[in-house]
Amino acid sequence: MLYNLIKIAFLSALPVTELRGAIPVGLNCYHLPVLPTYFFAVIGNIIPALFLLKCFQPFSEYLRRWRLFELFFSWLFRRTGKYEEKYEKYGALFLFFFVVIPLPGTGVWAGSAAAFLFGIRFWYAFPMMVAGVACAGIIVTLTNLGIVSLFI
16 A cells, blocks of 8 residues: 555645645555555655755856856746736735645645746745645545545
């Protein structure tokens, strides 16, 4: 059982599946208990956020050594910078709702990229993303168990 739970944590850490795919696999394919599946999926989904939020900035600075990337990042930050005041105020809350929506492409990986692009500091972004992952895990688990229906 522990081996399967670790597989769920790794599946949850992947950018394509995240916990939206890991929880149904754990419950339906491996027939794991609900609480350990939820816990391992949430932990597995949170771990990449730590690295992504800390590594996007140094990685972009490294890439800026080349002219093409310098032009790209200058253009990108010019576009996102004009909304900086709004995102400074409401950005972390936006990240919570962005991560909690259980749809493909709205998880921790995309949320980390959005936090980087809009300049949301780590200590604002990370707790909101953790809360978003925890709530998304609850929604996916309850939906998978048939307790909640997302589409009425």
